[in-house]
Amino acid sequence: MGARLRIFLTHQEEQDLWELRRCPDVHQRVKDRAEAVRLSHLGWYVESIAKHLDWHVSTVRNALNRWLDRGLEGLWESTGRGRKPRWTEEDMVYIETILREDPRSYTCDELAEKLEKERKVKLSGDQLRRILKKRGSFGSETALVTESVRTQSCVSVSRLT
Secondary structure, X not given: OOOOOOOOOOHHHHHHHHHHHHOOOOOHHHHHHHHHHHHHHOXXXXXXXXXXXXXOHHXXXXXXXXXXXXXXXXXXXXXXXXXXXXXXXXXXXXXXXXXXXXXOXXXXXXXXXXXXXXXXXXXXXXXXXXXXXXXXOOOOHHHHHHHXXXXXXXXXXXXXX
């Protein structure tokens, strides 16, 4: 058992942490860190908080120390984490333009090769396919038309009932 680590909050800080728990567009990890800080303020031991949140004791201590060092900002992840993308938004707009305007059809490997040759961006065909799919710019026109017709017919049926 380590040294006692306890957080003391002002009324405003406690209120902010309480509201942060209810915010829908905040990542769950941030909400859990806020909960750990609140529980420490309420007098819970680090070990009890770890058991309650199903965390390791060192994870709780890290969250509490981040609060002590940086305050509310310490609940979020630092910027610059993870691998940076090799492509830019302009690269994907370029590929989408090719798909829209060129009469021939391309495989993802052919598009990746074209992207490397013309824009010096090296991506695999699979990676390019995942990026385009996530952006919603990939797929057959038939599927898009079918989906829009299905949506319109659902609206028409709902108006009748």
